[in-house]
Structure formats: C-alpha cells, structure tokens
Amino acid sequence: MAADKPLLIYSTDIAPEWIDYNGHLRDAYYGLVLSYASDALMDHLGLDEAYRKATSTTLYTLEQHQHFLHEVMKSDHLEVRVRLLAADAKRMHVAFDFYTDRYPDPVSIGEVMLLHVKQGATPGAVPFPEAIARAIAALLSASAPWPAPGPASRPLELRKR
C-alpha cells in the first residue's frame, strides 16, 4: 500500500503554557512534542510499556538536533511524521517532521539518535529482539522513499548569510 506521506506518528494541540514571551511556541516545547512523538514511535515498534516492564529495557536519547523553520502559534495544531533514517542492532537514527495547516513545508524538523538500553545498576546497550528488529526494518523500508522536506542534521556554525 503506497502512502502519500511519511507515517503520521503523533499530533497535538499547543498547550497555553508552551507559549513564550515572544507569543509563539517556546523552543523547548518542540523538544517535548518530539519526545512524545518518540514515545508513540516506541509503541508503534513494540517497545511499549508492557515490553519495557517485562524486559527492563528502554530507549535512551543520545543526541538531538532541531531546526526551527517557522513560528508556531497557540492556535496551531501540530502533526508529526516520522522517517527512520538508519538503524543497526542497537540504535535508530530518526527524523521527525513537524507540520501545521499554515505552511506546506515543515515548521520544524528534529532528528534523534536512540539507543536500546537495559537498565539496572550499570545500564548497558543491548540488541533489539527479533520482533522489534523486524518492525524497525519495515519502518526503514517504508521511510526510504521520502526525501528530507527541509534541512538535515549538520554541525552548527556561523555561515555567511
């Protein structure tokens, strides 16, 4: 089944307390929306609460990048679409595209590196079990056709404008 867009993984209205003194969504709350979208992705892949409780494993975020491309207002509704960019036995590199109704292009794009970790006295990375690995492979295939709809992860530097 061909979809016409990457998988819609999470959507939310803007909570009033997320608006800052500039009158729009405070930068940090893009990160919270991404974090909730990442939770939804875990549910989608079978890394849900039951799995986490049964195995004491979870995902740790190692690194996160966020591009802020358009202002988001309190009246906006955010839709977050997911593209799995890469994965190995223990890690996923995931992109989340944030859309509103007011722009055809994303208002923000976030990328994260996620690591599968067994918690305990000394938390350590462990491979995804086979069923999860299959779900990851399926999402990787489904994501392959989609080009990045905006800037990708890059080093921060003062480029000439």
Place this chain on the structure above:
Amino acid sequence: MAADKPLLIYSTDIAPEWIDYNGHLRDAYYGLVLSYASDALMDHLGLDEAYRKATSTTLYTLEQHQHFLHEVMKSDHLEVRVRLLAADAKRMHVAFDFYTDRYPDPVSIGEVMLLHVKQGATPGAVPFPEAIARAIAALLSASAPWPAPGPASRPLELRKR
C-alpha cells in the same frame, strides 16, 4: 579577573514532573533548562524584558543540538555554564554545559544558534545595538580560553561503535 570556569548563567533543581518513565530527566526538559539558561543569557547581555518591550526585538532560536552524556536524577541540581562560540552582527552561536555534583564532566552539552529579530507583521533579522554588541564581544573574549568539555555539534549519523 581570571575565573576558573565558564560563566555560571543558570541553575535549577529538577521538577518532579520532568522525570520520565525511565526514572530520569526526560530528554525534552534538558531543552527547557537550556531555554531558561538562554533567557538568563539574554538578561546578562541586556536583551532583557525592558529591552524587548521597548524595541519589539528578541532572539529567535534557529537550531539546537543537545548531547545527552549522563543520566540526570530527580535529586540532582543542574548548573549551566555558558560559552559564546561565535557571533556576528545579528547572530550568536552559544554552548551551554550542564553539570551536576555527581560527575566532574558535563551531563549534557547543548548548542544553539540565536538570531536577533524585530517582531511585527513580517519579523526580520536586525543588528544588535552597540551596547549589546559590546556585551557580546566581552562574553566572546571571556569564553575564548575555555575548551569544549565534551563533544561539540556535529551531524547525526550511525557511526561504527
């Protein structure tokens, strides 16, 4: 006056609601702490509420990168130190190092690119006024001696481990 560490710009305890199902600080709330540290930096440089109201200018975050280096627990107290990495007439590239008492090295390092914007019907970038530019230059000089205490901004990719 020689300081033995970069400027302490913000500190905070961990709010109980910032703890996630993994038992430590949710990734997104590092971003919120960085956002508050960024507000404190604005006050430090004279880009405070009075300035913002008088001029209708403020800072927009263009891009943000965050490294998550150690787990942060609810009993931790976060100290955020600031290093100004680069600046031009309208932009600042800032690093924020997050410390707790439990580790000598940072638990997290965030970097942001900030743009000076005049708000209105069509927001647009404008140069910093002279007094602010002087404060920025002073912080840039004060930051110069400090090496990065951990990883710097880079592209996200699945490197071999």
